[in-house]
Amino acid sequence: MINLALDVGTTAGPESVLFYLLAPLSVLASLGMLLVKKAVHSALLLAWVMVSLAIFYIAQDALFLGIVQIVVYTGAVMMLFLFILMLVGVDTSDSLEENIKGLRPIAIIAAIGFGGLLISLIGRATFNRPTIGFILANAGGNANGIAEQLFTKYVFAFEVVSALLITAALGAMVLAHSQKSRSQFAQRDLSIARFRKSDLKDAAGLPGPGVYALHNAVDVPALLPNGQPAPSSISAVLQARGDIIESSKYQLTQEEEEK
């Protein structure tokens, strides 16, 4: 990268090698985040970006922040993201076609303008002094130094943030809590409902899955006496996922039946 007016000193050799290896990869990963269709892939790419940022923090002598970045971001926050993805449905992949006409070109042009402004701003800035580095600040240990700042100068902000954390936890509990509008159906209620139906076809319960003689598994529909597969014998979740094996290949042939 061309060094413009901002003269803040240079880094040692190993650090620049690390930077030139990891920075393009993290930019690529974040670009991939925009382009991939599935939200899970986006989450994994974001985790990669976060890990490489943690490596950058450690390379810059901000050890405590690097570890916190890994523990809090890639550990807790990304786990939460994947958890919610699981809850909301992994298969709800984003359709990438645009709803608002011309949004994408406008967004890309605006982003190029914005990024260009930021980069040219950094390029033009001058600090009139070289980088001091964390060597002096980290003299008593990085975590000790941060703790000293946190519990003296920023102690009020620290307390406010703790109140914010408690409020956020309570808010999440209130939002995620759902009141049941009716009590859950028990076995007795379900049985009564089956017998109250217009026809008594399913009164004894739905057939179980599996072709018992040859392939006894939950992903194979049971065969009816006339040789047809019974779709009601399979869980609706497996049907929606498409994880079903055709039961016709386990069907007995004419010769086998005669034996």
Next chain:
Amino acid sequence: MSIANYLYLSAILFTIGAIGVVVRRNAIVVFMCIELMLNAANLAFVTFARINGNLEGQVVAFFTMVVAACEVVVGLAIIVTIYRSRRSASVDDASLLKR
């Protein structure tokens, strides 16, 4: 290598996150892009702290992480609530105020 390269990287990551917030429609992906923007800002904080040689930038980055964690918790709870009532996590479907 100039230390300013970290700032350029931070600006690029921030811009990519901003595009993602505008372009993507899955609410969870939009949220992840916001996280990317916060992370990019953190990288700038740490780099400026290094240039100035004091730890205050690191403390601010630490606070940013805590606030981002709160934001994720509440935001994801909102997404789950919207999904529960509308069966969709797309930001374009939640446009009740428009009509």
